Amino acid sequence: MPVIEARGVTKRYESRSxxxxxxxxxxxxxEPGEFVAVMxxxxxxxxxxxxxLGLLDVPTEGDVYLDGEPTVRLSDRERTRARKRTIGFVFQNFYLIPTLTxxxxxEVPRLLDRDPRMEERAADLLRRVGLGDRLNYRPDELSGGQRQRVAIARALVNDPRLVLADEPTGNLDRETGRSVLTQFEDVCxxxxxxxxxxxDDQVIDYTDRVVNIVDGRIQ
Structure with missing residues (x-):
C-alpha cells in the first residue's frame, strides 16, 4: 500500500480577477522506502x-490518501494529528530555532509529549546523521550542511513513514548536497x-524515480 497517494487532485486559487x-x-x-524527486x-x-501531500493544503478536487485512508474531509485538528503521526518535513531554509542547540x-516536535527518552532519541538521530559531536552547538555555529542534517534529524524524530523535502540541497554546495542526499538514501x-x-540535477543520481511536473500536470 502506498504511504501517500494523490487521486485526481486539482488545486485552484481564486482571486478577484x-x-x-x-x-x-x-x-x-x-511507496514505503521510495526516494522520489519532483522536478x-x-x-x-x-x-x-x-x-x-503534506496535508498542509486541501485539494479543490480529488483526494489524498494517507496509508489508504482519505484525508480531504478531515478537520484541521485531524490533519495536524495525521501529519505528526506520519509525515516529517525538511525545508530549504532549515527553520531551526537560533537560540536552541x-x-x-x-526535540522541539516532541516537547509536548513529555517523553522521558526524548533527549536520548534526539541524540541518537543526530549521531546517525554524523553530528554526534555537535549536540550542543547552536545553528550559527554549524555549517549549512550540518544545519540541514539537524533538520533531517528533526524530521525523523516522530518516526514518520514519509519525509517531504523542499529544495533540500538548494542552499548547499555540491559536495555538501551529496552528503545530504546520502542521508536521504539511508532514511529510505x-x-x-x-x-x-x-x-538540482544531481538529485536524480540518488532517487528511485523522477516525477516531472509542468503547468500543474505530471508529464
Missing amino acids: ETVEALADVDLAI GPSGSGKSTLLNV ALENV EQGVAVVAVTH
Whole structure:
C-alpha cells in the first residue's frame, strides 16, 4: 500500500480577477522506502503538490490518501494529528530555532509529549546523521550542511513513514548536497519514503524515480 497517494487532485486559487490552477488532475502514489524527486520549472506546481501531500493544503478536487485512508474531509485538528503521526518535513531554509542547540532543535516536535527518552532519541538521530559531536552547538555555529542534517534529524524524530523535502540541497554546495542526499538514501533504507522537490540535477543520481511536473500536470 502506498504511504501517500494523490487521486485526481486539482488545486485552484481564486482571486478577484482570475483563477489559477496550480495542480490539474494529478495522480501520484509514493511507496514505503521510495526516494522520489519532483522536478519542473518555477511556477509549475511543485510546492503546491508538496503542500497537498503534506496535508498542509486541501485539494479543490480529488483526494489524498494517507496509508489508504482519505484525508480531504478531515478537520484541521485531524490533519495536524495525521501529519505528526506520519509525515516529517525538511525545508530549504532549515527553520531551526537560533537560540536552541542542535539537540534541542531536534526535540522541539516532541516537547509536548513529555517523553522521558526524548533527549536520548534526539541524540541518537543526530549521531546517525554524523553530528554526534555537535549536540550542543547552536545553528550559527554549524555549517549549512550540518544545519540541514539537524533538520533531517528533526524530521525523523516522530518516526514518520514519509519525509517531504523542499529544495533540500538548494542552499548547499555540491559536495555538501551529496552528503545530504546520502542521508536521504539511508532514511529510505529504513523504509521511510522521501519526496524531494528540487531543481538540482544531481538529485536524480540518488532517487528511485523522477516525477516531472509542468503547468500543474505530471508529464
